[in-house]
Amino acid sequence: MSYQHSLADGSALSLPVGKVVCIGRNYAEHAKELNNEIPAEPLLFLKPASAIVPMDAPITVPRERGEVHFETELAILIGERMTDVDEQAAQHGIAGIGLALDLTLRELQSELKSKGHPWERAKAFDGSCPVSPFLTPASVGDLNDVQIRLTVDGEVRQDGNSSQMITPILKLISHASKWFTLEPGDLILTGTPAGVGELKVGDKLCVEIVDLLRIETEAK
Secondary structure, three states, rough: OOOOOOOOOOOOOOOOOEEEEEEEOOEEEHHHHHOOOOOOOOOOEEEOOHHHEEEEOOOOHHHHHOOEOOOEEOOOOOOOEEEEOOOHHHHOOEEEEEEHHHHHHHHHHHHHHHHHOOHHHHHHOOOEEEOEEEEOOOHHOOOOEEEEEEEEEEEEEEEEHHHHHHOOHHHHHHHHOOOOOEOOHHHHHEOOOOOOOOOOOOEEEEEEEEEOEEEEEEEE
């Protein structure tokens, strides 16, 4: 299914589908659960536009590539071109706030890490970034107090608040813009709370910005 950025009310956004700038290890408890060091500055990596698919459509699990893990993240939709911006400009450049799943080939990622190789094959494959519709920034309010939650088959698996982020959202956007020009339609994935795990065919997922946005989907 083709993807287009849209708002939660169903209206389409006239923004292209761009790159995805991902932030690794931005929740301390998640870094600990994978026995990773907490980075001294934001850990950045990219997914291409071809990774983005609609979250509300069934999510394809590439089973032939080993274990696929879910990582639930708050997603920031960029609405303005930004290069080396401060936090005030970063806030002005946000077009929407939604949810994403950073799907990860965990066994392959572990193998690549052990060899000191880049993670792209484990993180940036086609369909590796299911994305929800977006809320307006005004409807979300304080970006430092946003609760996200993932339930799998009725069991809460991830439950975290943006206040727990090592690097807050506006600082993340500012930092990323110093390395990559952010274009309208790009996404920033802001890190995942603890509780990541294997996504299995048949799993029924409920992904939420608590009290604001709720997406139900399944793995196939």
